Amino acid sequence: MTSNSAFDTARIRADFPILSREVRPGVPLVYLDSTATSQKPTAVIEAMDRYYRNSNANIHRGVHTLAEEATGLYEGARDRVAGFINASSRKEIIFTRNTTEAINLVANAWGRANIKAGDVIVLTEMEHHSNLVPWQMLAAEKGAIIEIIPVTDDGELDLSTFDAILRKSPKIVCCTQMSNVLGTINPIPEIAAKAHAAGALVLVDGAQSVPHFAVDVQTLGADFLAFSGHKMCGPTGIGVLWGREALLEAMPPFLGGGDMIRRVYLREFKAADLPNKFEAGTPAIAEGIGLGAAVDYLLNLGLDRIHQHEQAIIAYALERLEEVPGVKVFGPKAERKGGVAAFTLAGVHPHDIAQILDTDGVAVRAGHHCAMPLHDRFQIPASARASFYLYNTTDEVDKLINGLYKVKELFG
Amino acid sequence: MADVMDDMYREVILDHYKNPRNRGKLEPADISYEDDNPLCGDRIRIDIRLDENRRVKEVAFSGQGCAISQASASMLTEEIVGKLVDDLKQISKEDILELLGIELGPVRLKCALLSLKVLKAGVYGLDKTTDSPNSTDQSV
Numbered sequence: 015m016t017s018n019s020a021f022d023t024a025r026i027r028a029d030f031p032i033l034s035r036e037v038r039p040g041v042p043l044v045y046l047d048s049t050a051t052s053q054k055p056t057a058v059i060e061a062m063d064r065y066y067r068n069s070n071a072n073i074h075r076g077v078h079t080l081a082e083e084a085t086g087l088y089e090g091a092r093d094r095v096a097g098f099i100n101a102s103s104r105k106e107i108i109f110t111r112n113t114t115e116a117i118n119l120v121a122n123a124w125g126r127a128n129i130k131a132g133d134v135i136v137l138t139e140m141e142h143h144s145n146l147v148p149w150q151m152l153a154a155e156k157g158a159i160i161e162i163i164p165v166t167d168d169g170e171l172d173l174s175t176f177d178a179i180l181r182k183s184p185k186i187v188c189c190t191q192m193s194n195v196l197g198t199i200n201p202i203p204e205i206a207a208k209a210h211a212a213g214a215l216v217l218v219d220g221a222q223s224v225p226h227f228a229v230d231v232q233t234l235g236a237d238f239l240a241f242s243g244h245k246m247c248g249p250t251g252i253g254v255l256w257g258r259e260a261l262l263e264a265m266p267p268f269l270g271g272g273d274m275i276r277r278v279y280l281r282e283f284k285a286a287d288l289p290n291k292f293e294a295g296t297p298a299i300a301e302g303i304g305l306g307a308a309v310d311y312l313l314n315l316g317l318d319r320i321h322q323h324e325q326a327i328i329a330y331a332l333e334r335l336e337e338v339p340g341v342k343v344f345g346p347k348a349e350r351k352g353g354v355a356a357f358t359l360a361g362v363h364p365h366d367i368a369q370i371l372d373t374d375g376v377a378v379r380a381g382h383h384c385a386m387p388l389h390d391r392f393q394i395p396a397s398a399r400a401s402f403y404l405y406n407t408t409d410e411v412d413k414l415i416n417g418l419y420k421v422k423e424l425f426g
Numbered sequence: 427m428a429d430v431m432d433d434m435y436r437e438v439i440l441d442h443y444k445n446p447r448n449r450g451k452l453e454p455a456d457i458s459y460e461d462d463n464p465l466c467g468d469r470i471r472i473d474i475r476l477d478e479n480r481r482v483k484e485v486a487f488s489g490q491g492c493a494i495s496q497a498s499a500s501m502l503t504e505e506i507v508g509k510l511v512d513d514l515k516q517i518s519k520e521d522i523l524e525l526l527g528i529e530l531g532p533v534r535l536k537c538a539l540l541s542l543k544v545l546k547a548g549v550y551g552l553d554k555t556t557d558s559p560n561s562t563d564q565s566v
Contacts, residue, residue, distance in 0.1 A: 365466050365492035365537065369434060381466050395467030395490060424435055425444075425493075 021323045026315070027405050029055040037375040044376040044410045049194050049222060049354050049383075049401035051244045054308075058247055061307035062300045072296055074273060088299050091306025092289070098309045099239065100230040101256055105288035108255040108262070109297055113221040114144040116240035116255035117188075119292060120217055121148035123268040124238075124261070125186075131157035134184035136214065138163040138171055138200075139391050140193045143384040145219045149188060163189070165391055169196035169345035176205070180212035187216050191223035191234075195385045195399065196345030197328070197354030199223070206235030215261070221245055225312075226352050226403070227321040231256055243301065248308035252301035255292070262288050269294035320404045324353035327402045331355050331411045338418050344392060353402035356383070359418065362425045364398040370424060371417040378414070434528050435493065442497035447504050450486040457511075459548030460489070463540050465533075468495045470544050472503070480511045492537050494530070499541035501525045506545070514549045517542060 027033050030053045037043050045053060065087060071080035073088050089104075096104045110116040125148075129135065135149050135158055153160050161179045164172045171189075187209040192199050206216040218236040223229055225246030231239055238261070243252040257265075267274055267285050271294035276284040285291045312320065329348035332355060335341050340360035345351055359367055364380035371378055379399045382389045389395065400414055452458075452473035460471035468491030475484040485506060487499045505525065506514055522542050523530070530538055 363466075363468075363490075363492035365468075365494070365534075366435075369492075369534070389467070395469070424440070 021319055021404075023323070023405065023407050027407075029057070029311075030405055031056060031059070033405060037372070037377075041373075041375040044374070044413050046400040046402065046406065046410065046414060047377045047379050048245070048403035048406075049399065050379055051250065052225065052247050052403055053405065054249065054304075055247055055311050057311050058249065058304045058307045062249060062304040065300050065303050070300075073299055074290075084299060087303045087306070088297070091302045091309075094306045094309040095254055098313065099224065099256055100232050102232075103259055106231075106256050106259050106262065108257070108289050108292045109302055110240075110253040110255050110292075111251055111298070112242045112244070112253035113142075113219060113240045114148075114253075116238075116253050117144055117217065117219065118148045119255055119268045120238050120240075120257070121152045123265040123292070124215075125149075125152040125156075127266055129153075129156045129158050129185055133158045134161055134179075134182045135159070136161045136163065136179055136184045136187040136189075136209075138189050139165040140169075140171065140196060140198065140385065140388050141188070141190055142194055142219060142221065143386070144221075145188050145190060145217075146387070158185075165196075165388065169193070169198050170350070171198070171200055171205075173201075173205070176208060180208060180214070183212060184209070184214045187214050188219070189216070190219040190221075191229070192226070192352050192354075193345070193385075193388075194222050194354065195356045195383050195388055195397065197351030197356075198346055199350065199352055203233065203235040206237075210235070222352065222354070226317075226324060228317040237261055243305040243308060246305075246308055247311055248305040249298075249301045251298045252305045254305075259288065262292070267291055267294070271295045273297075315404065321352075323404060324402055324406075325349070327406055327408065327411065328353045328355065330408050331400065331402065331414070334411055334415045335418075338415060338422070340422065341418065344397065353406075354399065355401070356397040356399040358394055358397055359421060362421055364396045366425070367398045367418070367421050370421045371414065374413060374417045374420070376410075376414055376417050434530075434534075436527060439493060439497040439526060439528070442500040443493040446487075446496060446500040448486050448500065449488065451488050452484055452486045457548040457551070459544050459551060461540065461544045461547060463491070463495070463536050465536065466492065468492060468537055468540055470495065470499050470541050472499070472541065472544050472548055474506075474548065476511060482506050482509050482511070482514070487541065491540070494526070494534055495537040495540050498522055498526055498538045502541045502545065511549055514545060517545070 032053050069083040071084040073085040092104050092107050096107045166172045191202050209216045215237040217238040220239045220241040224241040237258050239256040241254050244250040274286050274291055274294040276286045332348050335343050341357050343357045368378050368380035381396050455473035456476045457474035462469040470489035473486045477483040485503045487503050
């Protein structure tokens with residue numbers, strides 16, 4: 015089983031109903047795709063089920079019992095998320111659909127008010143499309159300039175270029191905390207300190223970091239942090255934008271409509287206070303409540319222990335992957351990355367790898383993982399990716415490796 | 427399970443993948459078209475030379491991708507030699523699946539049908555202009 019004896023993986027697996035299913039009769043599921051989306055524990059599924067069965071109502075303005083309950087549950091989830099990342103205030107927690115929408119919110123609300131022609135926006139070569147495209151759209155609209163921090167052959171940010179980029183006085187630096195392909199964990203506090211010294215704000219894509227290790231916005235150094243519920247044991251359809259209160263206060267609203275207003279006249283409106291100002295329309299109430307339950311679940315296990323467990327699994331996985339002839343793993347060594355292993359196998363397209371592994375119930379992803387420029391950087395059209403979370407075991411790594419030998423046999 | 431795998435990676439598919447027929451490029455060609463499947467990065471180009479009766483005299487495919495996309499391209503090129511251009515328009519999704527001899531889910535279906543999509547785009551492109559259409563790169 016796992017090398018982290020303090021971490022009872024068998025008990026954790028029992029919390030996730032889906033992990034006991036078979037993909038086909040006699041073939042148990044080996045789920046190695048948590049970077050795409052995590053599985054959900056019973057506690058989360060039941061919190062959402064309970065809400066729909068007992069408390070379903072629209073939130074905020076209703077005075078009846080159900081509306082009060084629903085509002086309490088939803089706003090309680092906001093408090094949990096605020097505590098989870100150690101935000102100064104619950105006003106700094108904006109619920110969105112996902113990481114992508116959170117970044118789009120900043121690119122639109124902050125970006126349109128603050129970026130003008132010739133301004134510099136800094137991105138990195140390892141960003142997910144969600145932290146590239148919104149900025150490309152903004153830059154195209156405003157005539158802004160995009161500068162890129164490149165990636166080294168080892169799959170780390172080449173920060174030797176950063177000082178020169180910062181001399182161009184960028185307005186914002188947008189960087190992932192952990193790559194969804196390479197697994198690289200970037201030194202955000204160091205990047206943020208330099209960016210701030212140059213007068214730039216810092217937006218961090220926390221989609222892969224927040225679910226896997228403790229992220230404290232008081233020490234992170236970022237001005238904005240975006241992450242998704244569904245990658246951290248919560249449901250799809252709910253994500254979070256954290257931003258510094260003063261910045262969020264100064265930003266114009268993003269989407270307009272109900273719930274984001276204080277007063278509406280026929281020809282104008284006054285925006286609501288934070289956080290409602292950025293939450294137009296009926297939100298994903300059940301999903302917010304589910305996210306709150308996911309936060310409780312993760313905190314109960316302890317983020318440090320989860321991270322330690324994943325470190326043990328990825329170290330083992332990299333060791334075993336490297337012993338398979340023809341396998342090339344992308345990204346840094348185990349101690350410098352999270353539980354993600356993107357790889358290629360000589361002579362076999364990643365699609366075929368994933369398809370053949372699926373016959374043994376092993377679920378991995380194949381493709382560009384929404385990081386086309388990063389794949390261009392390594393001159394590969396696609397890769398296969400195995401990713402690990404709190405419920406994965408070294409036995410599952412062994413099944414992956416056995417499957418890869420099968421692929422080799424078939425294509426040999 | 428073993429039979430699922432045997433099914434999708436039948437000997438004939440692996441044979442076409444490992445030993446593709448008509449692989450390469452024809453320059454110049456009467457029909458030349460290229461397209462990709464942006465989901466997985468598969469890319470196929472098909473070049474065709476016609477005889478005076480508008481029958482396929484020579485065909486070649488190039489590109490990269492998974493076993494399914496490459497094998498289906500290889501099989502398709504074998505299939506169309508000697509056929510009239512107008513008859514190429516009649517080739518259907520079912521014909522490709524029959525060539526492959528497997529059943530495919532919606533994701534892999536795109537891989538299997540990429541070569542047919544490229545062939546048809548090329549053939550219909552030929553109708554619009556008498557010149558050989560340039561290979562089109564639709565990815566941005």
